Amino acid sequence: xxxxxxxxxxxxxxxxxxxxxxxxxxxxxxxxxxxxxxxxxxxxxxxxxxxxxxxxxxxxxxxxxxxxxxxxxxxxxxxxxxxxxxxxxxxxxxxxxxxxxxxxxxxxxxxxxxxxxxxxxxxxxxxxxxxxxxxx
Amino acid sequence: xxxxxxxxxxxxxxxxxxxxxxxxxxxxxxxxxxxxxxxxxxxxxxxxxxxxxxxxxxxxxxxxxxxxxxxxxxxxxxxxxxxxxxxxxxxxxxxxxxxxxxxxxxxxxxxxxxxxxxxxxxxxxxxxxxxxxxxxxxxxxxxxxxxxxxxxxxxxxxxxxxxxxxxxxxxxxxxxxxxxxxxxxxxxxxxxxxxxxx
Numbered sequence: 001x002x003x004x005x006x007x008x009x010x011x012x013x014x015x016x017x018x019x020x021x022x023x024x025x026x027x028x029x030x031x032x033x034x035x036x037x038x039x040x041x042x043x044x045x046x047x048x049x050x051x052x053x054x055x056x057x058x059x060x061x062x063x064x065x066x067x068x069x070x071x072x073x074x075x076x077x078x079x080x081x082x083x084x085x086x087x088x089x090x091x092x093x094x095x096x097x098x099x100x101x102x103x104x105x106x107x108x109x110x111x112x113x114x115x116x117x118x119x120x121x122x123x124x125x126x127x128x129x130x131x132x133x134x135x136x
Numbered sequence: 137x138x139x140x141x142x143x144x145x146x147x148x149x150x151x152x153x154x155x156x157x158x159x160x161x162x163x164x165x166x167x168x169x170x171x172x173x174x175x176x177x178x179x180x181x182x183x184x185x186x187x188x189x190x191x192x193x194x195x196x197x198x199x200x201x202x203x204x205x206x207x208x209x210x211x212x213x214x215x216x217x218x219x220x221x222x223x224x225x226x227x228x229x230x231x232x233x234x235x236x237x238x239x240x241x242x243x244x245x246x247x248x249x250x251x252x253x254x255x256x257x258x259x260x261x262x263x264x265x266x267x268x269x270x271x272x273x274x275x276x277x278x279x280x281x282x283x284x285x286x287x288x289x290x291x292x293x294x295x296x297x298x299x300x301x302x303x304x305x306x307x308x309x310x311x312x313x314x315x316x317x318x319x320x321x322x323x324x325x326x327x328x329x330x331x332x333x334x
C-alpha cells in the first residue's frame with residue numbers, strides 16, 4: 001500500500017516536472033468596463049479546450065478599426081504554448097486576404113490568464129474568427 | 137511467422153516513407169514551417185511585422201497626420217545580426233499592411249541618400265515638373281520616416297542554444313524630428329537543432 005502511494009506521488013512529480021504554476025492577484029472590483037462579445041466556439045481538439053479555458057472575448061473601437069481581445073486561462077500546472085491566428089471578415093462576408101492572416105505564438109504558464117489581442121487591418125472589417133492550435 | 141515479420145517490416149518501411157521527405161507547400165506563417173534555432177525564419181519576419189503593424193495602427197499616430205493618408209519614407213534599417221538579410225522582408229510587409237489599411241502610403245521616389253526606390257517614377261516626375269515650369273521636384277514629400285535595427289542575442293547552456301532576434305522600429309515625424317512611435321518585438325528560439333513544425 002505504501003509502495004503504491006509512493007509510486008503515485010512520484011508519478012505526480014514526474015508529470016508536474018519542473019513546472020511552476022503562477023498565482024494571480026487582481027482587483028476584486030475591476031474598474032475596467034470591457035465590451036463583452038458573445039462568442040461561439042467550435043471544438044475539434046477537446047484536450048486543448050480543457051487545458052485552455054476561454055474566459056472572455058471583448059471588443060473595442062480604435063478610431064475606425066475594430067480591436068478584439070480574447071482571454072484564456074491555462075487550467076493545468078504545466079505551461080502551454082499555442083499558436084493563434086485572427087481572420088478578419090468584412091461586411092459582405094469576405095475574409096481579408098491582404099495582408100494575409102498570420103499565426104502568432106503565445107505561451108501561458110500553469111494557472112495563468114493570458115489575453116491575445118489584434119487590430120483589424122482595415123476599417124471595412126466588422127467581424128473576426130480566431131483559430132487556436134496547441135504547439136507540439 | 138517469418139512471412140508476418142517481413143510483412144510488418146515492409147509495412148513499417150512504407151509508413152515511414154509515406155510520412156516525410158516529399159516536397160510540399162506549407163503556409164508561410166503556419167505550423168508546418170521549419171523552425172531554426174539561430175536564424176530568422178520566414179514566419180519570424182511575418183510575426184514581427186504583423187505585431188508592429190498592429191501596434192502602429194492601435195497607437196493612432198497615423199490618424200493624427202495632417203495629410204491623409206500619411207506619407208512614409210523608408211530610411212535605414214541597420215542589420216546587427218550575424219545573418220545577411222534583406223530588411224525588405226520586414227519593411228515590405230509593414231508597407232503592404234499600412235497601404236491596405238488606408239492609413240499610410242509609402243513614397244518610392246524619395247529615398248535614403250537621394251536614391252529612389254523607383255528611379256523611373258522620380259525622373260518622370262522631375263521631367264513633368266520642368267515641363268510645367270516647376271523646379272523639377274514634384275514628388276510629394278514624406279511626413280514620416282521609418283528607421284530601425286535588427287539585433288541578435290545568442291547564448292548557450294550545455295548543448296541547448298537560445299537566440300533572440302530583436303526587431304526595433306521608429307517612426308519619426310520629419311517636421312519635428314521626433315520619434316512619434318517606437319516598437320520593439322523580440323522573438324526568442326531555444327533548442328538543440330532545427331525542427332519541422334511547431
